[in-house]
Amino acid sequence: MLFILAFLIHSVIKFFQHLREIKPKQEGLNPLYPFYTAVTLAAFLGVGYLEFRHQFVQITTTPIIRKISGVDTALARCDRAMANLFAPTRKGYVQYEYADGQYTSSDIAHFHPAACADIFNWYVWQGKTNTTDYQIHTLDMISHEAVHIGGVRSELIAKCASTEWTEDVLLFLGAKPDEAKRVAEINRKNANDYQGRGPGSQTSAYEGNCDSLPSFRKD
Numbered sequence: 001m002l003f004i005l006a007f008l009i010h011s012v013i014k015f016f017q018h019l020r021e022i023k024p025k026q027e028g029l030n031p032l033y034p035f036y037t038a039v040t041l042a043a044f045l046g047v048g049y050l051e052f053r054h055q056f057v058q059i060t061t062t063p064i065i066r067k068i069s070g071v072d073t074a075l076a077r078c079d080r081a082m083a084n085l086f087a088p089t090r091k092g093y094v095q096y097e098y099a100d101g102q103y104t105s106s107d108i109a110h111f112h113p114a115a116c117a118d119i120f121n122w123y124v125w126q127g128k129t130n131t132t133d134y135q136i137h138t139l140d141m142i143s144h145e146a147v148h149i150g151g152v153r154s155e156l157i158a159k160c161a162s163t164e165w166t167e168d169v170l171l172f173l174g175a176k177p178d179e180a181k182r183v184a185e186i187n188r189k190n191a192n193d194y195q196g197r198g199p200g201s202q203t204s205a206y207e208g209n210c211d212s213l214p215s216f217r218k219d
């Protein structure tokens with residue numbers, strides 16, 4: 001990213017240097033200069049847009065992650081697209097460390113760049129309405145990873161616990177109450193459907209129904 005920015009700034013400086021050199025000599029402008037300018041400007045806007053999208057999703061979702069996890073230092077991090085070209089297409093993850101016989105979760109929720117783009121599109125371009133099934137899955141990632149940071153390691157339990165916050169997450173992001181409720185209901189159903197066929201489901205201590213678990217909300 002820094003390299004691209006440096007290159008663009010260099011191009012713009014070079015362009016203006018050329019302009020200064022040419023004018024006194026009364027030479028005509030190279031007819032390609034407007035084209036170079038347009039390309040440089042487009043590249044600036046493109047990179048600026050991607051960076052804005054990246055920061056926007058991190059800044060918008062971090063307070064939610066902190067609230068749900070109860071960890072004040074928790075952070076939402078959109079992984080960088082160029083660094084994740086060959087990354088598996090999972091949506092999000094939280095790293096764990098194992099020491100002294102116990103697991104400690106990191107306080108960073110990593111989001112796949114495509115998932116961050118999806119949240120941004122839903123939020124900005126789609127106006128937080130008509131949430132698709134795919135977007136429901138993506139938005140669930142926010143509370144899901146927060147639950148992990150909060151100390152829940154079991155994937156099955158995290159699936160259920162996550163849905164307890166779906167409505168609040170959408171309301172916080174500014175969705176209309178009807179839409180938040182609709183998405184929360186679908187997400188809860190998805191979590192129930194997932195039980196019994198997810199990885200590690202054989203270790204499930206309950207009947208595969210999220211309603212049989214105690215609430216994970218402390219508020």
Ligand SMILES: [Zn+2]
Binds near residue numbers: 144148155158
């Ligand atoms: Zn998980």
